[in-house]
Amino acid sequence: MNPDSFRKHAHEFVDWIADYFETIEQYPVKSRVQPGEIKQQIPGHAPKSGEPIEAIFHDFQTIIMPGISHWQHPGWFAYFPANNSPVSVLAEMLTAGLGVQGMIWDTSPAATELEEVVTSWLRDMMGLSPDFTGVIQDTASTATLCALLSAREKTTGFSVNKKGFEQTLRVYTSNQTHSSIEKGVKIAGFGKENLVYIESDENFALKADQLEKAIKADLENGFVPCCVIATLGTTSSMAMDPAKDMAAICKKYGIWLHVDAAFAGTAAIVPELRGFMEGSDLADSFVFNPHKWMLTNFDCSVYYVKDPEVLKQTFSIMPEYLKTAADNQVNNYRDWGIQLGRRFRSLKLWFVIRHYGIEGIQQMVRRHVELARKFASWIQDEPRFEILAPVNLSLVCFRMVKPGLSPEELNELNKKLLEYINQSGEVYLTHTILNGNYCLRLSVGQRNTEKRHVKRVFELCEGF
């Protein structure tokens, strides 16, 4: 394809994307295809000769599009948001065109230096301590793994990196924590048995006294406490762990504190919503995902550390073929995470923050939180429904109730309610289980979600 041909097709694609933005509500939010339906339409072998773009684009529209669940649909209330924005898409276009791989400063100084700047912008926007230094990771799974590894190495004087495990290191987190903690604990070689789940309270927040009790018991048994993970905004119910109390315990026993605010972090940009962040400044590391609720295309997770030297020493490698003249004067981000290769992710973050401004992001978050509260108030006023967890920020956990039903029957009823709602195609919610109770989650966070979309969920609930 020559540049002229690219130009022609790219203009067509732009119009298609702009049309998609305009007409997205005409698609069912959740794809309706059956397992295997997409792949059976695609030939089993690659074509020998090249095909024209027209044919490929045609298949994209007819075969792929029916298999898309539309994360950018204003009726997306499932899981968590992964909202993008027109300006983020523009930046991704440039990123793709440049085709930069920013593994070290030399391979595109702008990628490294822009990352330094925008991560410090974000830190200040959230009101986080200037003692934190940021780096972009792909996902919170990776950032949390970085935290676990840094904690492991700091606790052992970088000895696991050298010799492997010689002690039993322990990690503590609430029983409401994200699955990536368990995954990271396994990857880093701690062993799942050494992930200590701490009981949570009636608000699904970690009980700090139980944390200290567990640490004390471990010390008595000859285990080495290594890392505590506080979640600010659990995936299941947006519960907030008491980070400040946890930080005091970590300080007392010399344990690494990692704060996972992957989902909720964006809300810290709004001063009146920032209360949940209390204690974050006392952490050793902190993660939040602009790709969730901050208008930035997936993937883009920002990881903050107090001591970048620990991070670098945990990951540093120095093969001859990667040495450059600038090594002593610059950040080579290859040593700040798992992967060697790195996309130019700071560009979209820069575009998003500049185009929306701090105020634009605040407005969106306030609107989403207001919509969630409004929905919660409707549910509360309706005796057939109940709220099952504190409504923190943008998430509402609720269910239908019916006198005389057993807990199992209630769970079945709510499964059916969820199916009924999602079959509409207009909105898409997912579920969780809290204290054994199956409940529906309304997670508000898509850029274009309006009151009418939230209202529609309520109407569907009422009509069941």
Next chain:
Amino acid sequence: MNPDSFRKHAHEFVDWIADYFETIEQYPVKSRVQPGEIKQQIPGHAPKSGEPIEAIFHDFQTIIMPGISHWQHPGWFAYFPANNSPVSVLAEMLTAGLGVQGMIWDTSPAATELEEVVTSWLRDMMGLSPDFTGVIQDTASTATLCALLSAREKTTGFSVNKKGFEQTLRVYTSNQTHSSIEKGVKIAGFGKENLVYIESDENFALKADQLEKAIKADLENGFVPCCVIATLGTTSSMAMDPAKDMAAICKKYGIWLHVDAAFAGTAAIVPELRGFMEGSDLADSFVFNPHKWMLTNFDCSVYYVKDPEVLKQTFSIMPEYLKTAADNQVNNYRDWGIQLGRRFRSLKLWFVIRHYGIEGIQQMVRRHVELARKFASWIQDEPRFEILAPVNLSLVCFRMVKPGLSPEELNELNKKLLEYINQSGEVYLTHTILNGNYCLRLSVGQRNTEKRHVKRVFELCEGF
């Protein structure tokens, strides 16, 4: 930004990208900025109010562009290629517009099923055994970490995942291996001391007899051999380990064999170049990166395994909020790697393979290999220069020689030669050290590289 405004700006951006493709040779390949030069031009704080796209795009052109090293410049001979292509950029535009997060089948069935199809296309294109099942990872660093973790768990009956380390597990690879192996060994908790570097021969390929000797010695000392990594195409000199001999040893001792063909893998698509792959079919896992030499935007690394169950059991997590009705009928790729969240990477791979066809990719690879051989022949015919490693595929390691100089003086001379060449701005090469000798690497792999670009490197060498 409303859809109309997006449409307008996106058309402008498309024209800019098309112009960039047409005029890329007017830029110096390697950025000429000094450390700190970019960041000092960017304000220290995020703007309170939003800014128009025009202002941001202006700054992109004036501040960011001078800090870009142009991986897509036909004079890019540094490190390894990370070539993209117009059709890959088109696909990335759609990916960005859709904003899909494909963590599980339900969150976009097309993302999962297209990944199943294109990874099997690629497997067949390379002539790999149909016993392999593919999954897309971000980078080879991550894929190799997956291999190390799978080997760790298979060797211990999934006991490290559960309890942590109880034995000393050993990993073997050549002393020419990629830095990601050391990094992965540390991350997975083996300890660097348990990464056994095996001597390489005069072609920088692992000595199989030394591998067996090391394994035997370890067994006598009570260590547990766990994983062997064969590199087909080392980063430093494109050396090829004897995968077939290594596979026989692994079979004999029951050790996991991982093959790292991250860079060279694309060449397997060309039948007459496929010889280096011998033994790959006997591996437990295999990785290659379409984002290096196969016209696909970074990141896109394809990881093949013989037994997906081991991979899934290594990584499986099952929180309530991720359970879906389709779980028993589909692949949920969240359990096939480190991260939970996943970009829709199969789309660009599908676009690239279809638009170029198998023949189009073969043509490009043949052209690059031919150019590398041509350059090597010029170097060989010129008594002031010498080749320092076998010219495998697209990489030439060479240096200038001068009678009467000490080894140190020769190294200094070649450092200066590299600086001289790169100062031209027309081409960009990097270096390595082989047997203590500093040498220049010419890595041919950019999509538009022609004979004249390679010729220019030779002219610069001659003019030094």
